[in-house]
Amino acid sequence: GAVVSQHPSRVICKSGTSVKIECRSLDFQATTMFWYRQFPKQSLMLMATSNEGSKATYEQGVEKDKFLINHASLTLSTLTVTSAHPEDSSFYICSALLQGVNEKLFFGSGTQLSVL
Amino acid sequence: RKEVEQDPGPFNVPEGATVAFNCTYSNSASQSFFWYRQDCRKEPKLLMSVYSSGNEDGRFTAQLNRASQYISLLIRDSKLSDSATYLCVVDTYGQNFVFGPGTRLSVLP
Numbered sequence: 413g414a415v416v417s418q419h420p421s422r423v424i425c426k427s428g429t430s431v432k433i434e435c436r437s438l439d440f441q442a443t444t445m446f447w448y449r450q451f452p453k454q455s456l457m458l459m460a461t462s463n464e465g466s467k468a469t470y471e472q473g474v475e476k477d478k479f480l481i482n483h484a485s486l487t488l489s490t491l492t493v494t495s496a497h498p499e500d501s502s503f504y505i506c507s508a509l510l511q512g513v514n515e516k517l518f519f520g521s522g523t524q525l526s527v528l
Numbered sequence: 529r530k531e532v533e534q535d536p537g538p539f540n541v542p543e544g545a546t547v548a549f550n551c552t553y554s555n556s557a558s559q560s561f562f563w564y565r566q567d568c569r570k571e572p573k574l575l576m577s578v579y580s581s582g583n584e585d586g587r588f589t590a591q592l593n594r595a596s597q598y599i600s601l602l603i604r605d606s607k608l609s610d611s612a613t614y615l616c617v618v619d620t621y622g623q624n625f626v627f628g629p630g631t632r633l634s635v636l637p
Binding site for chain 1 (some may be wrong): 551560562566570571572573574577615617619625627628629630
């Protein structure tokens, strides 16, 4: 199956720092990628849809200035958590859309962010 | 009403049992349907796509009822390794994958 690489897998940082997470589709081009957040024992929450070459579309309640998304190429989208605070600690997962007759979503392995 | 709803769970079943999960969706224009499984602290992985005629993959059977806007997943002969959260996913207009809240399954020895 298609491969999506997400880095880093784990980040521990101090409050106030910014953290960048990368999501790469390794063997297909993805014009659309998605970013999710998941708190313990809760379901995936879509944060934003990342579109190559244009601005991301954010879900209601997600601050676009807090969670910066850049999708500069067909294989890379980045999520930057700016001025992270302890309440931003969560599991962040990206996915890339493999378009075609039978569209499918492939997920990165996730990033566990812990803000101290 | 939420776009995608699933059985609340959790389901605790003995090894070898048959278990069925249900999922309903609200948008009648939805085009594609999937079941994903997610292990704790891991990314969701595609289990199977769901086709109009229903489809089977080994011990897993998925069915779609467009008229009732209902999807199901049946797992036969449950294994310990089937323990996970099962996510129903509905795709509308090709760019809007909506995830259900998931149903947790624990298969007990």
